[in-house]
Each structure stands twice: as C-alpha cells, then as structure tokens.
Amino acid sequence: MSSAWLVSLLSPHAALLAFVLLLAGGLALPIPEDVVLVSAGIVAGLGHAGLADMLVITFLGVLLGDVAMYAIGWHWGDRIRQWRFFDRLVSAEREAGIRAAFARRGIWFVFAARFLWGIRVAVYLVAGMSRQIAPARFLLADGLAVLLTVPVKVVLGFYGAHHRAWLEQALHTEERVIGILAGSILLLLTLWWLWRRRISRQL
Template sequence: MMDVGMIVSHIGTVGGIFLACALGMPVPEEITLLSAGVLVSAKQLPLCLAVIPGLAGIFMSDTILFFLGRRLGPRVFRLPLLRSVLTAERVRWAESRIHRNGPLACFVGRFLPGLRVVIFTTSGALGIKPRVFLAVDAAAAVIVVSLWVAAGLWMGSNFIDATRHAEEIKTVMIFVAVLILVINGSRRLLTRNGRERS
C-alpha cells in the first residue's frame, strides 16, 4: 500500500507536468496522458495517479486561460506569451463560434489542440459566465483524460509486454510523440503558408 505522502507527492509532480503541457510545453498533453496509460498498464503507476493529476492539471490550465481573458479582456490578445497563438484570424474565428454556439464552443474547444487556447481566452474576454465555462470544461476534461489514458492502457496491454520490454515502450512513446509533433508542425506550416498567400 502506497504511503499517503508519496501519493500526494506523485499527484503534485504529475499534475504539474500536465499543467505545463496544457499551457504550451513542447510535449502535447495528449502524449503525457497516453504515456500515463502505458505506465498504468505496466503497473508502474496507479490508475488514480494517472487520472487525478491529469484532470487537475488540464482543468487548472484551462481555468487560467479563461480568467486571463476575463480579467484582461481584449488586452489578453496582445500578451507576449500568447500573441503568436492568438492571431487576429484565430480570434475572429473563435468569436464567431462562441457567439453562435456559446458553451458548446468551449466544450468542443477542449478537443482541438491547436485552438483550445484561443477559444478559452476568447470565451473569458467575451464574458461567458465562469460557472458555465467551468462546468462545461470539467465535463470535457473527464472525457479527454479517460479516452487518452484508456488508449495508453490498450496499447500497453495489447501490443507490449510492458514489464519485459522497456525499450519497446520507450520507442513506441517516442514514435507517437514525434508523429504528433510532425502533424502539429505541418498544420502550422500550412496555416502560415495560407496566410502568406492570402
């Protein structure tokens, strides 16, 4: 049985990693959740230490973005750390979706890696009620964490004998991470080229 202090320490550490990923650390949060699921399958991490910190980190990061928008209003779009993400084109797109769909746009935004930052900050700036945003985001976060951790569990239990093939686990995790980074990079390049042509 794990010591309570150790559990709290693990939750804090893993939660911090998820928070950093969700706020823009180079490794996407999806990779972190997938990796956590693989570790659970390998019996290297209890399920609760994959799910609870994941939920906490993601929910905290989304809340920070929302309240930044709510507090600063349109000024949030000029913050140095967010300026490259909150382009005028993306903000206009987010505003139109939020005006049209309200809370549903916030819910869907949790599933859109390239646009969630724009949607959450714009939601705050446009005055979406905090309790509505928090409820919708919490529901979406539960789905996201459950799906990605479950995918990691499935990978670990069906394709890898996790306790005997540590190198294979590492290779698979690196491959998936590189694949997602390449996809994200290609999408950004295509978006940038499209803007330059227009």
C-alpha cells in the same frame, strides 16, 4: 517527445510530473497532451502508480490548465493584446471568428474546442477575455469534454503497458471513436437547444 522517454521520466514521481506537464501544456507550452496522458497510463500499468490516482491527477491537470488560460483572459481582458505572445497565439482574424462562434453557439463551442488542438488555447483565452462565457458555464462545458477524453487515453496506456502493438492500434481507433462520440453529443445538445428555443417562442 516520445512515450518511452516520458515513461522513464514520469516513473519516479509519476502523478506530480504528469500533473505539472499537463498544466504547462494547458498554458500554451509545446507539450503534447495525448503523449503525456498515454504515458501516465503506461506508468500506472507498469505498477509505478495507481490507476485511480492517475485518472484523478490527469483529469485535474488538464482541467486546471484550461481553466488557468481562461482565468488569464478573464483577469487581464483586452490588456492581453499588449503582450508580445498574443499575436502569435491569437490573430485578430481568429479572435473575431472565436467571438462570433461564442455568439452563435455559446458553451457548445467551448466543448468542441477541446477536440480542436490547433485553436484550443486561443478559444479558452478569448472566452475569458470577452467574458461571453460565464465561469460556471465554461467549467461545465470544458469539464464534460475533459471527462470524455482524458480517462480514455490514460486507460489505453494502462492496458497497453505490456501490449505495444495493441496500444498502437487502439490509439488509432480511439481517435475515431472519440470524434464520433463527441460529434454525437454536440448534435444532441444542438437539437436540445433548438427544441428549447422553439418552446420558449411558443410561450
């Protein structure tokens, strides 16, 4: 799925199609989220949609896709194991590993999962199934991660609409910058959690 093809598809009904594609991607359909986000930015850069509107729509599309997968897990719980697709999406070994990660790291693992494309959907589904992460805490952690990543990709597409070479270079740089920034946030949150834990033990 190329950006050029997506731009031509998105242009007539840009915001709606971007939202639908991102929501579908969140529900485990093979739709590359990054390509949709950059393409949405390009569409806005070419004047077919407003940048602010596209930022809001793409944020909601990604976030609601994540929340939908979490809600499916929360509503159906362990009954999901009877579904045909479940074993392909979440092996027993992976589910055990995700549950253990929730027990150790809680919502920080939800935050980190947004940057781990290969296991992201499985993490959100198991978060709901296990009910180890409360809905409000899931929304907080995932919302922060989405807010950190989505606008960057859309804005890169917006400013790269007329500068393809710059856009290609910026996308490579953006991956490294977001990785460093996400790692720094995780480190700070971990240090804060350890400090809180130490203080609570002293009381």
